Amino acid sequence: MEDIDKEKLPHHIAIIMDGNGRWAKKKLLNRISGHVKGVNAVREVITACRELGIKVLTLYAFSIENWKRPAEEVDALMGLLKEYLQKECEEMVQNNIRLNVIGRIEDLPPDVQTTLRETMEKTRQDDGMILNLALSYGGRSEILHAVQGILADFQRGKVKPEEITVQRFSQCLWTRGIPDPDLLIRTSGEFRISNFLLWQIAYTELYVTDTLWPDFDRQELLKAIADYQSRERRFGLTSEQLNGREE
Numbered sequence: 001m002e003d004i005d006k007e008k009l010p011h012h013i014a015i016i017m018d019g020n021g022r023w024a025k026k027k028l029l030n031r032i033s034g035h036v037k038g039v040n041a042v043r044e045v046i047t048a049c050r051e052l053g054i055k056v057l058t059l060y061a062f063s064i065e066n067w068k069r070p071a072e073e074v075d076a077l078m079g080l081l082k083e084y085l086q087k088e089c090e091e092m093v094q095n096n097i098r099l100n101v102i103g104r105i106e107d108l109p110p111d112v113q114t115t116l117r118e119t120m121e122k123t124r125q126d127d128g129m130i131l132n133l134a135l136s137y138g139g140r141s142e143i144l145h146a147v148q149g150i151l152a153d154f155q156r157g158k159v160k161p162e163e164i165t166v167q168r169f170s171q172c173l174w175t176r177g178i179p180d181p182d183l184l185i186r187t188s189g190e191f192r193i194s195n196f197l198l199w200q201i202a203y204t205e206l207y208v209t210d211t212l213w214p215d216f217d218r219q220e221l222l223k224a225i226a227d228y229q230s231r232e233r234r235f236g237l238t239s240e241q242l243n244g245r246e247e
Contacts, residue, residue: 096128
């Protein structure tokens with residue numbers, strides 16, 4: 001299914017990767033086996049996005065709420081993250097992929113923090129595609145962090161209330177410098193945002209698939225993009241305004 005319009009690709013795709021646990025349960029495996037399989041889907045989707053020419057890919061890898069999961073599962077996820085970065089760093093450099101992280105990096109284990117920062121430094125000059133990992137991330141925490149930063153600037157006399165615009169607020173978010181997502185994909189059939197990019201998805205197209213994340217592959221990605229391309233994005237305008245024929 002390569003009949004998508006290469007001229008109308010989403011610039012930024014964000015994905016809520018859901019269903020690893022259910023995939024494992026269906027296979028009579030433990031949850032960690034589902035996360036291991038999910039890493040393969042991550043690799044395939046990153047490769048597909050790079051080959052298609054997607055400029056930004058944001059993956060919801062670990063939420064703030066995920067810290068409440070059993071310690072064994074959290075430890076396994078952190079280990080998988082570190083292992084993935086160590087294995088894929090050189091390939092990111094070769095494929096011109098820059099790693100970026102949004103979220104409370106300071107919450108992560110020190111060795112994972114070190115590996116993340118080393119990978120970001122090694123890929124800092126790459127400009128082919130941005131791989132944006134949301135780690136220890138929550139949309140409400142991000143907005144609160146931005147508000148706290150603006151209040152601090154106000155107290156220091158660096159900003160006036162009337163100068164706090166949408167653009168200025170956006171630059172205080174963890175995603176500063178990155179365009180808002182055009183397409184948000186959620187796997188496993190759940191119709192929830194799950195505290196993900198709450199500010200940024202104001203006009204994002206949403207796509208939900210019943211496919212569990214470990215089974216999400218290039219063809220599933222292309223189906224999502226094709227669905228996205230079938231929609232008319234009006235951003236509050238009418239169809240006539242968009243098409244230049246307003247009466």
